[in-house]
Amino acid sequence: MAEVGKGVNAGKLASNVQKRLTRAQEKVMQKLGKADETKDTAFEEQVANFNKQMNEGTKLQKDLKAYLLAVKTMHECSKRLHDCLAEMYDPEWFGKEEVDSFAEDTDLLWQDFHEKLLDNAVISMDTYLAQFPDIKARIAKRERKLVDFDSARHHFASVQKGKKKDEAKIAKAEEDLGRAQKVFEEINYDLQEELPTLWNSRVGLYVNTFRSVSGLEETFHRDMGKLNQNLSDIMTKLEEQRVAKKGVTTASTGKSDEAANHNQETSDAPKSPSKNEAPTVTNGSSDAELPPSVLFKVKVMHDYSATDSDELDLKAGDIVLVLPFANPDEADDGWLMGVKESHWLQNKNLQAKGVFPENFTQKL
Numbered sequence: 001m002a003e004v005g006k007g008v009n010a011g012k013l014a015s016n017v018q019k020r021l022t023r024a025q026e027k028v029m030q031k032l033g034k035a036d037e038t039k040d041t042a043f044e045e046q047v048a049n050f051n052k053q054m055n056e057g058t059k060l061q062k063d064l065k066a067y068l069l070a071v072k073t074m075h076e077c078s079k080r081l082h083d084c085l086a087e088m089y090d091p092e093w094f095g096k097e098e099v100d101s102f103a104e105d106t107d108l109l110w111q112d113f114h115e116k117l118l119d120n121a122v123i124s125m126d127t128y129l130a131q132f133p134d135i136k137a138r139i140a141k142r143e144r145k146l147v148d149f150d151s152a153r154h155h156f157a158s159v160q161k162g163k164k165k166d167e168a169k170i171a172k173a174e175e176d177l178g179r180a181q182k183v184f185e186e187i188n189y190d191l192q193e194e195l196p197t198l199w200n201s202r203v204g205l206y207v208n209t210f211r212s213v214s215g216l217e218e219t220f221h222r223d224m225g226k227l228n229q230n231l232s233d234i235m236t237k238l239e240e241q242r243v244a245k246k247g248v249t250t251a252s253t254g255k256s257d258e259a260a261n262h263n264q265e266t267s268d269a270p271k272s273p274s275k276n277e278a279p280t281v282t283n284g285s286s287d288a289e290l291p292p293s294v295l296f297k298v299k300v301m302h303d304y305s306a307t308d309s310d311e312l313d314l315k316a317g318d319i320v321l322v323l324p325f326a327n328p329d330e331a332d333d334g335w336l337m338g339v340k341e342s343h344w345l346q347n348k349n350l351q352a353k354g355v356f357p358e359n360f361t362q363k364l
Contacts, residue, residue, distance in 0.1 A: 038146055038149065038150055040188075043188070043191070043192065043195075046191075046192075046195040046196065046199070047139060047195070049195070049199045050132075050135065050136075050139070050195055050198065050199070053198065053199060053202050054129075054132045054136070056202070057125070057128060057129050057132070057202070057205075058129065060125065060206075060209070061122075061125045061126065061129055064121055064122050064125055064209075065122060067117075067213075068114065068117055068118060068121075068122055071110070071113060071114050071117060072114055074110070075107075075110035075111065075113075075114060078106055078107075078110055079103070079106070079107050079110070082102060082103035082106055082107075083103050085099060085102075085103070086099050086100050086102075086103045093238055093241070094234065094237045094238045094241045095234035095237065095238065098230065098231075098234055099231070099234060102227060102230070102231050105227055106224065106227055109220060109223055109224055109227070112220075113216060113220040116216050117212075117213065117216055120212040120213075120216065121209050121212050121213050124205075124208065124209065124212075125205075125209060128201075128205050131198070135191075135194065135195075135198065138187060138190070138191060139191060141187060142184070142187045142188055142191055145180070145183050145184040145187060145188075146184055146188075148180045148183070148184070149177075149180040149181050149183075149184040151180075152173070152176045152177040152179075152180040152181070153177055153180075153181075155173050155176070155177075156170075156173040156174055156176070156177045159173045160173075243359075246302070290321065290344070291344075291350065293323055293324065293350070294321045294322065294323060295322045295323065295324060296322050296363060296364070297319055297320065297321055297322065297341065297363075297364045298319070298320050298322060298336070298338070298358075298361035298362060298363050298364060299317070299318070299319055299320075299361060299362050299364055300314045300315065300316055300317060300318040300319075300320065300360060300361050301316060301360060301361060301362050302316055302360045303315055303316050304356060304357060304360045306354070310354055310355055311354050311355055311356060312338065312339075312340065312353075312354040312355065312356045314340075314356055314360065314361075318340055318341075318342070319340070319341040319342070319364070320336075320338040320339070320340055320341065320356065320361065321338050321339050321340075321341055321344055321350075322336050322337070322338045323337045323338050323339065323350065323353055324337065325337050332355075334357060334358050334359060335355045335356065335357060335358060336355065336356060336357075336358050336361070337353060337354070337355050338353060338354070338355075338356065339352055339353040339354075340352065
């Protein structure tokens, strides 16, 4: 049995070698113009479309996988970032529980986004491209069978034109031609049916792929946007908490200093003047000397650096004379118009007026 198998394999190998040799000779003859070649322009266009479709699909698959890898990287970076925030967030700060849950919620959103991209885009793209190698192999096989058909056709014509008619050879050549033609036409027919269908299928693939990706992105960014807005609100309230605590501490210290100064001034104050004496004015800052346009005075509790040319630059402890806005429509909520009292006492004019935040001051 081993000898028989060995003989069969040797015979098949010899047959394959002979086929390759015959095809090579036929191709040389065709290139030299000594043998005509069967042409099918329509099929060649389909093959060109097939190659274009396969190249485009391969590029899209590569870019989708790169995108998926980028999403995975962003997921890991996002997780580390928010885990860091949750770890360093003090328990007594506003929204500690929300910050902890935010890290978990964002992790779940990224994980869900990655998994759905894999299922709805990348895997479907892999399935789509899996059909190309088989069709490509059958196209190559069709080309070989076409060469065999042309070779058999030329051989049959040559035998028929021979000076000596050998009916046995003619019959054998005709039989070989019929067999080669049948094999070629079968594979050619299947490809003629499949290639146009495959070419048209690319539209549906692109639609489904990019509709899935865009829909998943829309849902992901919408949900992530809500979480980020919540985190932003928590950070805003944390800042307000910090400012409020600082303001309470500063105001408490300021009241203690004012009380001490008041007691000192009371003990050192001169006796009230007699009816015939003029009232004593301390440092020229009597309210009687202020212009009638002044609404009230405020004391600056925190330093404020002006960020625009129409704003006042203030230091904690400054006194500001509050003035009405020339045009009430120009007034913004939380902002006052005024001039430093030191400027008024020195220059007796209101030209250096500007706006400043009300929450940085305390009304006197």
